Amino acid sequence: MELKNALHSDFEYLHHLKRVRHATARRLRLTVHADHIRLTVPKRCSEQLVKQFLAQSHDWLVQTWQQQTRRSLLNVDDLPKTLHLFNLDEPVAVVLVKMSHTYDYHHQIKVLHLNSQSPFKSLKAFLCAYAREHLPVYLKTVSTQTGLDYQAVQIRYVKTRWGSCNSQHKIMLNVLLVLLQRPHVRYICIHELVHTAVFNHSLVFWEQVAKYDVDYMKHHQVLKKNVWPNWVYIILGRL
Template sequence: MLNFHITYPQLINCMLETTIIKKSIRKNSKNISLRINHKGEIIITSPYPLSAKKYQQIIKNNQTWIEGHLIQHLNSQNNCFPENIKLTALDKTWHIEYQKTPSKPKLMSLNENSFIIYGNYTKIEVVQLLKRWLTQQAKQSLYPWLQQVSHEITLPYNSVSIGHHRAQWGSCNGEKHISLNAKLLFLPSILVRHVMIHELVHTIHFNHSINFWHCVARYDAHWKENKKILKTADNYLPDWI
């Protein structure tokens, strides 16, 4: 049985880590301004380019304001929670039940194909519980999947982890540690395999040179098509993620 709950500080930290920050340069602007748009993205507008350190300072100095407005934004969104989650990569669908109680928000498995979220939850707490559930599913499926692909193409790696990256489906560092995005589970299996091959090839080619792509092509005959589709793969993701 899968059972866990979320605390408020954990929720805030995750929101700040996954919120998209966009930079806008407008020469006619008199001051540096900060706002949150209808998508929940942070927009920093300035009359001139700023350094990365300056952007970080702006976020830090306005953290309380940002937290409050992000919570307000998410709670003001449509409170229609997902009734089903389909993980296309696994060809599986789960049904979700909801029950309001005075307790802390929790998620509990009911059987292999359904689970329940109960407690005094808000929309953002439901989203965070679903993300934790997704991470658990990713660990159970993507870990052995990557190992299988690694054996097939004889490119070993040292370690693997699961994350919720904003702009990457996967990554591989110089120590041959591979990180995979939990959201890969919403994609067709052929794209998941393409990402895994891509990252495994990085264990021997630490760039995107001609040799790198030749190696990818050796293991993925349709890599060009898969690479192109991957650029718009966000279309496979549900709205709540």
């Protein structure tokens, strides 16, 4: 019996196996992605060696592919049906679509199409792109309103902080801010901007924050008690 037929009866991962001959590759290598398995084959490698390599890797492939499948399928019900983004008055509808690329966002009709083969990865990529486009603009607006300047801004996923400001006045904002209500995002921006003038959490610092956000204590408490839905923890790799 041919190797492909023998393995097919055990698991269907070979349907997702993509073989790539690489001129500079020195060894056979398997890489398991969310929607396919890549087999890198050196240019002069024989078919017999490829078959032996796949046979030896079979148990690992089955286990790893099953793990990837569970991540993409078993939690699909946790995906949000809509997204409420901080700078939009209307929610964005989330729709799974079979497509070759990661996502399509239709701003005018407020619809986000996610790749159905890797929906959480697609959603994470969209949120990051959206945050990098809109959070710097919003931070600049708040900076102009308050007269508090900064040197640079970085947008990235962070598991434990909403933002930060270093001694060079470089501000970091968490991608997940785009999922909060606008007043809370404004509070975080003000908080980090005030750090450009007062680099601690002294009474003077909070007095400065209060000048620009009279409800800062309420916003601070809401963010302190924030609990994300499961899908957020999934894209952060915490479930």
